[in-house]
Amino acid sequence: MDLTFSAEERAFEQEVRDYIAESLTPEMKRATALTPSVFSDPDIGMAWQRALHRKGWGAPGWPVEHGGPDWTPAQRWIFEAECARAGVPNVNVMGVKMVGPVIIGFGSPEQQNFYLPRILSGEDYWCQGYSEPGSGSDLSSLKTRAVRDGDDYVINGTKIWTTHAHHANRMFALVRTSDGARQQDGISFILIDMKTPGITTRPILTIGGDHEVNQVFFDDVRVPVANRVGEEGKGWTYGKYLLEFERGSGIASAKLREALKTITDLAASDVTGRAIEDPDIAMRMSEVEVDIDALEMTELRVLSALQTGQNPGAVSSLIKLRVSEIRQAVTRLGVDVIGQDGLAVEPARPFYRLNHEPAIPEELLPVVPEYLNGRAYTIFGGSSEIQRDIIAKMVLGL
Amino acid sequence: MDLTLSDEQRLLRESADRFVAETFTSEHRKKAVNDPLGYSPAIWKQFAELGWLALPIAEAHGGLGGGAIEIGLLMEAFGRGLVSEPFLSTVVIGAALVAECGTEAQKQAILPRVAEGALTLAFAHSERAARFDLAHVDTTATKTADGWRLNGSKVAVLDGAAANQIIVSARVANANGATGKLALFLVPAGAPGLTSRDYARLGGGRGCNLDLRDVQLPADALLGDGSDALPAIETVVDRAMAALGAEAVGIMQTLLDTTLEYTKIRKQFGRPLSANQVIRHRLADVAMQVDEARSMALRAALMANAEPAARSRAASGAKAKIGKCARFVAEQAVQLHGAMGVTEELDIGAYFKRLLAFDTLFGGSAHHYRRHAALSGRAHA
Numbered sequence: 001m002d003l004t005f006s007a008e009e010r011a012f013e014q015e016v017r018d019y020i021a022e023s024l025t026p027e028m029k030r031a032t033a034l035t036p037s038v039f040s041d042p043d044i045g046m047a048w049q050r051a052l053h054r055k056g057w058g059a060p061g062w063p064v065e066h067g068g069p070d071w072t073p074a075q076r077w078i079f080e081a082e083c084a085r086a087g088v089p090n091v092n093v094m095g096v097k098m099v100g101p102v103i104i105g106f107g108s109p110e111q112q113n114f115y116l117p118r119i120l121s122g123e124d125y126w127c128q129g130y131s132e133p134g135s136g137s138d139l140s141s142l143k144t145r146a147v148r149d150g151d152d153y154v155i156n157g158t159k160i161w162t163t164h165a166h167h168a169n170r171m172f173a174l175v176r177t178s179d180g181a182r183q184q185d186g187i188s189f190i191l192i193d194m195k196t197p198g199i200t201t202r203p204i205l206t207i208g209g210d211h212e213v214n215q216v217f218f219d220d221v222r223v224p225v226a227n228r229v230g231e232e233g234k235g236w237t238y239g240k241y242l243l244e245f246e247r248g249s250g251i252a253s254a255k256l257r258e259a260l261k262t263i264t265d266l267a268a269s270d271v272t273g274r275a276i277e278d279p280d281i282a283m284r285m286s287e288v289e290v291d292i293d294a295l296e297m298t299e300l301r302v303l304s305a306l307q308t309g310q311n312p313g314a315v316s317s318l319i320k321l322r323v324s325e326i327r328q329a330v331t332r333l334g335v336d337v338i339g340q341d342g343l344a345v346e347p348a349r350p351f352y353r354l355n356h357e358p359a360i361p362e363e364l365l366p367v368v369p370e371y372l373n374g375r376a377y378t379i380f381g382g383s384s385e386i387q388r389d390i391i392a393k394m395v396l397g398l
Numbered sequence: 399m400d401l402t403l404s405d406e407q408r409l410l411r412e413s414a415d416r417f418v419a420e421t422f423t424s425e426h427r428k429k430a431v432n433d434p435l436g437y438s439p440a441i442w443k444q445f446a447e448l449g450w451l452a453l454p455i456a457e458a459h460g461g462l463g464g465g466a467i468e469i470g471l472l473m474e475a476f477g478r479g480l481v482s483e484p485f486l487s488t489v490v491i492g493a494a495l496v497a498e499c500g501t502e503a504q505k506q507a508i509l510p511r512v513a514e515g516a517l518t519l520a521f522a523h524s525e526r527a528a529r530f531d532l533a534h535v536d537t538t539a540t541k542t543a544d545g546w547r548l549n550g551s552k553v554a555v556l557d558g559a560a561a562n563q564i565i566v567s568a569r570v571a572n573a574n575g576a577t578g579k580l581a582l583f584l585v586p587a588g589a590p591g592l593t594s595r596d597y598a599r600l601g602g603g604r605g606c607n608l609d610l611r612d613v614q615l616p617a618d619a620l621l622g623d624g625s626d627a628l629p630a631i632e633t634v635v636d637r638a639m640a641a642l643g644a645e646a647v648g649i650m651q652t653l654l655d656t657t658l659e660y661t662k663i664r665k666q667f668g669r670p671l672s673a674n675q676v677i678r679h680r681l682a683d684v685a686m687q688v689d690e691a692r693s694m695a696l697r698a699a700l701m702a703n704a705e706p707a708a709r710s711r712a713a714s715g716a717k718a719k720i721g722k723c724a725r726f727v728a729e730q731a732v733q734l735h736g737a738m739g740v741t742e743e744l745d746i747g748a749y750f751k752r753l754l755a756f757d758t759l760f761g762g763s764a765h766h767y768r769r770h771a772a773l774s775g776r777a778h779a
Contacts, residue, residue, distance in 0.1 A: 001407075001467050003700050005399050074399055264776075279768075282776040286767045289774070290694070290715040297693035304401035318686050385679070392678035396658055396685055 003300070009074050016082040023051040024088055027352075032089045033262070034351040034362065036369035037210055040089040041350060042125055042167045048089040049096075049122035058120040059096050066104055066112065067120050073306040077251055077299075084254035094163070095119040095126040099172040102189065102242050106230035115170075115191070129159040129173030129192070129216065130239070137386050139174075140184045140236055144218060146175040148225065153177070153190065155198075155221040161380070165201050165214040169194050174239050177232050189235035191227040198222070208372035209347055243382065251303075252323040253296035259330045260288055263367075267337045271361050275337045284336075288329050295322050317395060321387045324377035331371035342368045401696070403471075410468060413448065414475035422479030424745055427602065430482055434596070435560055436604030437483040446515025451489055456497065460510030466637060466702035470644035470695060477648025480745075480752055482603035484518055484557035490641045491634055492519025495565050498630035499582055499622035508563075508584075520561035522552035522585075522608050523631065530761030532631055537610065539568035539581055539620075546620060548583060548591075548613040554759075558606035559596045562587055566610065567627065580628045582621040589613050601752030632706065636713035639760055640698035643720045646756045647695050650688045650724060653731040653749050657681070660735055677734065684730050687723035694719045711773045718766035721757040728753040 005013065031044045039045070052058050060076050062068030071079065100119050103111055118124040135142040144157025155175060165171065171192045178186035192199075198221035204213045230238055264285055267276035275281050302315060335342050341360045348354050351365045358365055378384040392398045403411065421441060430438070445451050453468050455461020469490060476485065493512045496505055496519075511517035528534030537550025548568055558564060564585045570577045585592060591613035599605040621627070658681060661672040671677050694716040701712035728750040732739035739746050757763065 001401055001403070001700065003399060003401075009399070077399075276776055279771075282771040283764075283767045285776055286715070286718075286770040286774060290719045290767070290770065291690075293697060293712075293715055294690040294693045294719060297697045298689065300399065301401050301693065301696075304399065307400070308402050310402070315689060318689055321682075321686065322690070388679040388682040389675070391682035391685060392672075396678075396681055398658070398662070398672045398678050398681065 005074065005078065009078060012075055013078045013082060016079050017086075019055055019057075020082060020086045020088060023055075024048070024086055028089050029087050031350065031352040032087050034366055035089075036208055036351070036366035037212055037373055038090060039093075039163060039212060040091075042092070042164070044089045045091050046122040046125065049091040052091070053120050053122065058122075059100060061097065062100060062104060062116075066116050073303045077303050080251035081254040084258045087258065092119075092122070092125050092164075094128045094168075094172075095124060098128060098242050099126050099191075102172070102229060102238050105241060106189075106238050110226070111191070111229065124170050125164070125168045127162050127165045127168035127171045127194075127216075129162060129171045129175075131161045132158060133160050133215075137383055139239075140187065142174055142176060142187065144173070144175045146177050146188060146190060146223070148177070149222075151225050152222040153225060153228070155190075155192070155218045155223060158215060158217045160204075160213075160215045162201075162214045162216050163212055165194070165216050166203060166211070171216070172229075174235050177235075180233065184236040186233050187235040187239070188232050189229040189238045190223060191229065192221070192223050196221050196223065206373060207375070208369035209345065210349065210369060210373060212373075251299055252319070252327075253292055253299050256292050256295070256323070256326055256330060257289075259327070260285070260292065260333075263330060263334045263337055266334070266363065266367075271364065272337050272339060272341075275339065281333070281336060284333055288326065288333060291322070291326050291329065295319070295326060298322075317387070317391055320381065321384055321391070324384060327377045328371075328374050331367075331374040334367040335371045338364050338367050407467065407471060411471045411475070414450075414472050415478070417444075417448065418475045418479035418481060422481055427480055427482075427745075427748060431598065431602065434604075436557060436599070436602075437560055442483055442518075443515050445483060445485070446513070450485070451515050452513035454489060455493055455509050455513050459497070459505050460513040466640055466699035469637075469641045470699045473641045473644040474648035474651075474695075477645035477650075477752075478652050480602050480649070480748055482599075484520070484560045484603070486638060486641060486645075487521060487557040487561065488512060488517075488519045491521045491638050492561075492563075492565055494634045494637065495521065495582060495630060496621065498633060499627055501622060504584075504618075504621060517563065518557070518561045520555055520558045520564045521567075522555045522558065522564050523567045524554045525551060526553050530765045532635060533580075533628055535567050535569050535580055537566065537568040538571045539583060540571045542614070545614065545616040546583060548585070548610045548615065550610050552608040552610070555594075555606050555608055556599070556759075557604055558594055558608060559604050564592075564608070565621065566608075567631065570624070579624070579626045580631070581624060582627045582631075583615055583619045584621060585610075585613060585615065585619065589615070599755065600758075601755040602748065629706070632710065635760055636698075636709050637702050639713045639717045640695065640702055642756055642759060643691070643695035643698055643716045646720050646724050646753060647688070647692050649749050649753055649756070650691055650727045653727055653746065653753075654681075654684055654688050656746065656749075657684070657731045657734050664736075671734070680730055680734065684727050687726050691720045691723040691727075707773055711770055714766040714769040714773065717760065718763045718770060721763040721766070724753040724757055725763075 028044055028048060057069055059068050060071055060079055064070040096119060103115050132142050146153035146155045171194055173190050173192055174187050175190055176186055177188040180186040198219040200217045202215045203211050205211055266272050341364050344359045346358050346365050449462055450472055452461040453464040457463045493509055496508045525536055540547045566583045566585050567580055570579045570581050591611045593609045594606045596606040661677055662670050664671050698712045698716035701709050731746055732750055735746050738744055
């Protein structure tokens with residue numbers, strides 16, 4: 001056993017570092033640091049997507065025949081770690097990490113040829129139509145209906161918590177095409193052009209002051225049947241496959257470590273009156289850092305199992321739960337570190353393009369919004385309660 | 399980067415698991431609790447025959463040259479069986495102190511005998527006023543015409559009664575007072591001036607408090623050449639904490655397995671306890687903490703030979719985190735067993751107490767989070 005990477009892997013690490021250094025602009029870096037959300041605004045995120053695509057790194061997890069870089073698990077780890085360290089923008093994960101793998105796994109050759117290159121190049125921006133007002137954790141109770149009419153489906157209903165629906169030109173959605181014996185039956189997975197007549201989007205402001213999520217309404221929206229992925233009525237299977245990617249695609253420890261470092265640096269600076277000298281803060285930082293160490297080690301155990309062709313087994317399902325809790329712990333620490341500067345609310349967005357001088361030092365602006373937005377970490381992608389249900393059933397066999 | 403076990407390591411784990419499951423039964427443990435020696439010399443001999451006592455000792459000194467990963471595999475198995483043999487005291491700490499500090503002659507005299515099971519060791523270092531500060535030693539060693547004279551008191555000496563030789567830490571003093579240097583001395587069991595108050599240790603095994611009053615030792619009782627022993631003590635204690643962490647993981651895994659089984663069998667209100675969401679979620683949390691503890695113990699073992707600051711941060715981080723997880727897992731195991739959990743009729747209590755002992759040994763979670771923060775340059779310890 002050892003924790004060190006091979007000479008080739010270290011050379012790859014250097015290649016990633018060099019490429020990031022030459023393509024990550026100071027504007028992108030500053031914008032990312034001042035974005036109090038896991039989602040970068042599209043102008044920033046897609047600029048980075050294009051930079052990655054130029055290098056052939058647009059979709060690290062995809063197979064090589066669809067434009068993936070054919071990396072080993074260790075290379076993916078190194079890439080994610082270097083990206084986190086450098087503070088690169090987040091790309092459109094709904095495209096690269098969510099709908100992409102589903103189209104690769106279950107889409108027709110025509111769908112693959114049309115959509116995948118547009119995800120890689122950053123031409124398309126995707127949003128996810130899963131949750132509905134009456135269907136959150138109980139997702140498969142969803143009611144948005146697609147009724148077959150000739151070569152089209154006619155869609156009526158509504159989706160909610162749709163991140164960046166106001167930016168996206170495409171949505172992948174779970175819709176009900178029939179009523180089966182179980183509520184999971186009769187759901188289909190469909191790709192929708194957001195410019196189709198009958199689609200309206202209502203913004204929902206969240207407590208951090210950000211406009212990230214929306215409610216989307218469908219009134220007699222006609223979508224070609226050819227836009228259905230896989231078989232009619234089998235959408236739940238594809239949707240679950242995607243959720244596993246959403247939960248398990250995480251190499252999250254590197255990002256968490258950087259987030260903690262940002263807070264630690266603030267705590268060590270005069271801007272916060274050297275909050276780090278408070279022994280309680282210092283000790284809690286160690287607590288969070290050690291939690292990140294444990295998470296990183298768990299991720300490396302999964303990686304090592306994948307690397308040697310073993311099934312990492314149940315351990316990966318524990319990761320989503322811990323990642324969300326640790327993220328929240330980091331943001332909570334941030335609020336305590338900045339103290340009374342947390343009282344100042346800056347309503348304008350984005351923070352990196354304000355046309356006035358903020359009331360508090362710029363680097364403190366995202367701290368409270370990050371904490372507030374961060375309450376959603378234990379809710380989206382299957383709430384922590386749902387995760388515990390899954391662990392009890394799948395890991396513990398209860 | 400490879401965290402999978404080698405074939406040899408897999409064999410070691412399998413043989414340790416098998417031996418522990420067959421030997422350290424519930425009945426065995428109930429007998430061992432009342433044994434004043436705290437362990438079985440017959441089993442110790444088997445440990446030697448299996449090569450376990452030679453495992454981390456260098457090949458040049460009659461050992462097998464294993465490392466922290468192998469120690470961890472053994473310790474995890476020992477945790478599953480609540481083994482009370484003085485493996486940590488003799489092999490993980492005692493032999494390691496000799497290997498770190500001893501002269502070549504001392505290594506040749508001691509280490510092969512440890513490997514073959516002919517010599518047991520204990521480490522007398524902690525003092526009441528020190529709490530968990532490894533650098534705080536008030537016991538003195540004064541140079542005499544033909545050797546050394548030791549005075550002081552030690553607490554929490556693990557397996558002291560079972561040891562043939564006790565390694566005692568003391569601050570070197572001359573006619574003008576303390577020199578400040580820490581030194582280690584080999585004190586034979588029963589040396590004149592050495593008195594011991596022996597006790598049954600919480601969670602199994604034995605411990606003792608020692609008084610040293612004008613204990614006279616020959617010149618060669620000094621371990622090594624007289625250079626400051628603190629760095630070696632820190633190295634060995636860091637590695638001991640990694641080993642203890644692996645043992646704690648074995649204990650926690652057993653508590654999880656046992657509790658899972660119990661909640662499936664025990665019925666109330668006409669259904670198994672495990673049908674209740676509140677129980678299922680609690681067990682999910684227990685499983686998660688066992689897994690985090692496993693990651694931390696592995697991490698501490700992998701960092702056992704890192705440079706001192708990184709090694710100590712990993713060891714303290716592991717001790718703190720595993721201690722926190724251990725208390726949660728232990729308390730939930732008792733809670734979910736209901737009233738039966740607080741009786742001596744089940745093994746749960748014994749495992750619970752061993753985890754409580756784990757959290758205390760070498761300092762609890764709060765101490766090690768503080769040490770971690772200090773080592774990270776964040777605050778004073």
